[in-house]
Amino acid sequence: MPETDTAAQPSTPAAGGTGSPPAFADAVRDETSLRRFLHGLPGVDAVGLEQRAAGLATRSIKKDSKLWAIDTAISMVDLTTLEGADTEGKVRTLCAKGRRPDPEHPDVPRVAAICVYPDMVATAVAALGDSGVGVASVATAFPSGRSSLRVKLADTAYAVETGATEIDMVIDRGAFLSGRYGQVFDEIRQVKAACGTAHLKVILETGELATPDNVRRASWLGLLAGGDFIKTSTGKVSPAATLPVTHVMLQAVHDWHAATGELRGVKPAGGIRTTKDAIRYLVAVHEVAGPAWLDPHLFRFGASSLLNDLLMQRRTQLQGHYSGPDYVTVD
Amino acid sequence: MTTWEYAPAPESRDIANLKPGYRMFLDGEFVEGGGEPLKSINPATEEVLAEVSTADRDDVDRAVKAAGRAQERVWGPMPGAERAKYVYRIARLIAERARELAVLESLDNGKPIRESRDVDVPTASAHFFHHAGWADKLDFAGYGPDPRPLGVAGQVIPWNFPLLMAAWKIAPALACGNTVVLKPAETTPLTALVLAEIIQQAELPPGVVNVLPGAGDVGAAVVGHPGVHKVAFTGSTDVGKSIQRSLAGSGKKLTLELGGKAANVVFDDAPLDQAVEGIVNGIFFNQGHVCCAGSRLLVQESVAEEVLEKLHKRVATLRVGDPLDKNTDVGAINSREQLTKIQELVASGESEGAERWTSPCPVPDKGFFFAPTVFAGVSQAMRIAREEIFGPVLSVLTFRTPDEAVAKANNTPYGLSAGVWTEKGSRILWMADRLRAGVVWANTFNRFDPTAPFGGYRESGFGREGGRAGLEAYLDV
Structure with missing residues (x-):
């Protein structure tokens, strides 16, 4: 199998503290070490994983703890529009929604970020101003990732130059599945370098990786290469985010923290539409990764319709009765 | 850093339809018994739940005779397809009254509602469903054509799974054409009476x-009655032995499901995160009041430290408290007597030099509670490695090679269950061949299904419950 020239070279920690911590210097020395490290991670038993995820999903979150969860979830939303039909108008409305999710209740927190394609970044930046809402841009030939590294880096640079504060890159699943971990690693490294100060979320597209063992390896690969977040999915492949897959990724950032002292984030994306679902994810964050991860700097929801359900449930909690979908804004 | 406290989410105790008094069920009617009434208490609060009438010798005699008449005249001669309809109806009614049974079980036993709701009651219903299917297919069970029932089954069940054990006992007996005299445990009689x-x-x-x-x-009166043809007992090894002695030469068919001291063996190539879940489920499920609990963790030395660290972190997240709270993971110890026994064995572990670690979780000050405890550095000679604790206490031992794991796992007079954690399929089979246990779980623990036979050997008893093999205990074969 022909190797790309970038993968053949041993990786050296890039400037700006994006290198792997000393604990894993050996793991990323070369392609062989990387493979040995990733294949040496303990396996994941899919049956046990699903049992645990289903068990935790039965937690019953009520009253004050539910209201807290709803507000926390709102502040963790990366409000997303990734359509071919996106227009500047659509992005501006979404930004307005993100700044002030519920106009009748100004105490509702703003969302974490607006997530758009690179050509919409400038529009989003202008619309958000100094609201504190981040602008996340997908990049690297999203969603398939099938292009040259040159194009991927240019895609990233374009998003960063126009003002993106966060980059959601996709990994090359083809390279990963054919075992070319070095190539995936190097691509993430280089995209990270192209990000500058922007935060990097590494999309694993777990629906295409298929097995929890692969998800664990890809998670560690993303963390070793310097991803600030690991993210489940593009939302364009089914299944997108699932609780068991998110469990594996939360365990990875927990173990990463235990080994290095560094806090890295997790972002499930796609298919999370209801408050009930969101709370199940938060319970997993709380009990698998730990309470420290209940923070928008370390956990995000990639979602579009989730926000309105959170707003409706929030009103229900405060008013004691359900309102309808016409009482929240459709953007 | 944030703190997220889960608000209390208690299931309403009104759902249990708790009555001030319960009476015994004899010959189709609820009647007062001749014995001294007993008070069933809620182990989480120590309050009296209800007064329950008990049987005396005459009641036992009347019950066995009623069961004998019913067996000879109605239930025995009835075609299997007809019996199936009744058994099926019981399954349906348990499912319909699932919430009521779950809340009542948690009140009376102290187990968390999460478990009574998601395990005990659905599995009890499933046992009746499963055996309803067998009632008209006994010709094909592998015991020859038209296998005959034994007659009257005298059954004595423990307090750890009151409803589920009643289901395990009654369902196969009825499906095979036997009638039943059942004695529920003294501390947990309520759900069996609702089942009645x-x-x-x-x-x-x-x-x-x-x-x-x-x-x-x-x-003792039930199992000793001459009108009883079959005895099934689940409970302690001591009582099991005395029953076996008393039945010797009586011609009564006997099955015993007794204690255990199961080894849960974790190899270094195991899926460690799931193994930790399995260890937790193996010993802290139902407060460790499980005869097949994985009470001895045997972990390969090369991963022992890592497993122990992960285990402590995971066990610390277990929520101990009100059994009716839907978020409770570990409920109340069933009785003061049992709590005292656990405390005594834990003290022996400390004095014998094992390193004790106890979860820092908050524990209610009222009721019988014991925080999840893990002993490291346990050796085979210690009491906590040999005796059944029947509580939320895990003993951790290490091994170096597969042979050593087998030797240590088998080094117990019990033989009920065992667990093997490894990603290597061939090693699972190699271990299962050598482990002297009736049930061997691979990469999981404490999984029960009516289609899977359950039971032990040596001091864990004999006979199987569930599956095709379980029918043998209730047929004259």
């Missing part, structure tokens, strides 16, 4: 099932 209500509601002929609450003397 369900049996009445399902319009089973009078006498087919009789439920007689009481203490050990009632159990």
Whole structure:
């Protein structure tokens, strides 16, 4: 199998503290070490994983703890529009929604970020101003990732130059599945370098990786290469985010923290539409990764319709009765 | 850093339809017993839940005779397809009254509602469903054509899974054409009496099932009655042995499901995160009141430290408290007597030099509670490695090679269950061949299904419950 020239070279920690911590210097020395490290991670038993995820999903979150969860979830939303039909108008409305999710209740927190394609970044930046809402841009030939590294880096640079504060890159699943971990690693490294100060979320597209063992390896690969977040999915492949897959990724950032002292984030994306679902994810964050991860700097929801359900449930909690979908804004 | 406290989410105790008094079920009717009434208490609060009438010798005699009549005249001669309808109806009614049964079980036993709701009650219903299917297919069970029932089954069950054990006992007996005299445990008689209500509601002929609450003397009277043809007992090894002695030469068919000290063996190539879940589920499920609990963790030395660290972190997240709270993971110890026994064995572990670690979780000050505890550095000679604790206490031992793991796992007089954690399929089979246990779980623990036979050997008893093999205990074969 022909190797790309970038993968053949041993990786050296890039400037700006994006290198792997000393604990894993050996793991990323070369392609062989990387493979040995990733294949040496303990396996994941899919049956046990699903049992645990289903068990935790039965937690019953009520009253004050539910209201807290709803507000926390709102502040963790990366409000997303990734359509071919996106227009500047659509992005501006979404930004307005993100700044002030519920106009009748100004105490509702703003969302974490607006997530758009690179050509919409400038529009989003202008619309958000100094609201504190981040602008996340997908990049690297999203969603398939099938292009040259040159194009991927240019895609990233374009998003960063126009003002993106966060980059959601996709990994090359083809390279990963054919075992070319070095190539995936190097691509993430280089995209990270192209990000500058922007935060990097590494999309694993777990629906295409298929097995929890692969998800664990890809998670560690993303963390070793310097991803600030690991993210489940593009939302364009089914299944997108699932609780068991998110469990594996939360365990990875927990173990990463235990080994290095560094806090890295997790972002499930796609298919999370209801408050009930969101709370199940938060319970997993709380009990698998730990309470420290209940923070928008370390956990995000990639979602579009989730926000309105959170707003409706929030009103229900405060008013004691359900309102309808016409009482929240459709953007 | 943030803190997220889960608000209390208690299931309403009104759902249990708790009555001030419960009476025994004899020959199709609820009647006062001749024994001294007992008070069933809620182990989480120590309050009295209800007064329950108990049987005396005459009641036992009447119940066995009623069961004998029902067996000879109605239930035995009835075609299997007809019996199946009754058994099926019981399954349906348990499912319909699932919430009521779950809350009542948690009140009376102390187990968390999460478990009574998601495990005990659905599995009890599933046992009746499964055996309803067998009732007209006994010709094909592998015991020859038209296998005959034994007659009257005298059954004595423990307090750890009150409803589920009643289901395990009654369902196969009825499906095979036997009638039943059942004695529930002294501390947990309530759900068995609601099951009797369900049996009445399902319009089973009078006498087919009789439920007689009481203490050990009632159990002894049931198993010793000459009109009983089959005895099934689940409980402690000591009582099991005395039953076996008393039945010697009587011609009664006997099955015993007794204690255990199961080894849960974790190899270094195991899926460690799931192994930790399995260890937790193996010993802290139902407060460790499980005869097949994985009470001895055997972990390969090369990963012992890592596993122990992960285990402590995971066990610390277990929520101990009100059994009716839907977020409770570990409920109340069933009785003060059991709590004292656990405390005594834990003290012996400390004095014998094992390193004790106890979860820092908050524990209610009222009721019988014991925080999840893990002993490291345990050796085979310590009491906590040999005796059944029957509580939320795990003993951790290490091994170096597969042979050593097998030797240590088998080094117990018990032989009920075992667990193997490894990603290597061939090693699972190699271990299962050598482990002297009736049930060997691979990469999981404490999984129960009506289609899977369950039971042990050596001091864990004999006979199987569930599956095709479980029918043998209730057929004259």
